[in-house]
Amino acid sequence: MKLSFNVNQRDVTVDVDGAEPLLHVLRERLKLTGTKQGCDEGECGACTVLVDGRPVDSCILPAGVVAGRQIRTVESLAGPDGQLAAIQQSFVDRFAIQCGFCTPGFLMTLTALLEENPRPEETEIRGALSGNLCRCTGYSTIVDAALAATGDDQ
Ligand code: FES
Ligand code: FES
Structure with a gap:
């Protein structure tokens, strides 16, 4: 499926299997590797991202669910000049x-x-x-x- 969503204030469209975990889409396709892959089973929280402002374990969230939503990853926190949040x-x-x-x-x-x-x-x-x-x-x-x-x- 063509999946469109917003990540870190950028609109993106990726060609994915909607069942593919969001974590893999972020890391492998969008190269947002700040989000970590730990247990891959929804237990450790290393993969936490915000979906419409709410924290979720992206390793167990099917990417298809985020169509049209706003995703924020750790890469969004620092300012454009690199100043830490x-x-x-x-x-x-x-x-x-x-x-x-x-x-x-x-x-x-x-x-x-x-x-x-x-x-x-x-x-x-x-x-x-x-x-x-x-x-x-x-x-x-x-x-x-x-x-x-x-x-x-x-
Ligand atoms: S990688 Fe451990 S909860 Fe997602
Ligand atoms: S797991 Fe090493 S700092 Fe938290």
């Missing part, structure tokens, strides 16, 4: 990145949360991140980074 800068400042494999997924989940609720409580942050797994950090620096992005980390 506030949540990205917080991750750097709070040492919330170790191997970095999980980071794009965490950033996209937190972007959706902070756009919906700019000042979430720690419990809300932890709840929102329940579908994102990290094997390196122990999560506390990630939560600290999210709180810092809200200005509520003191």
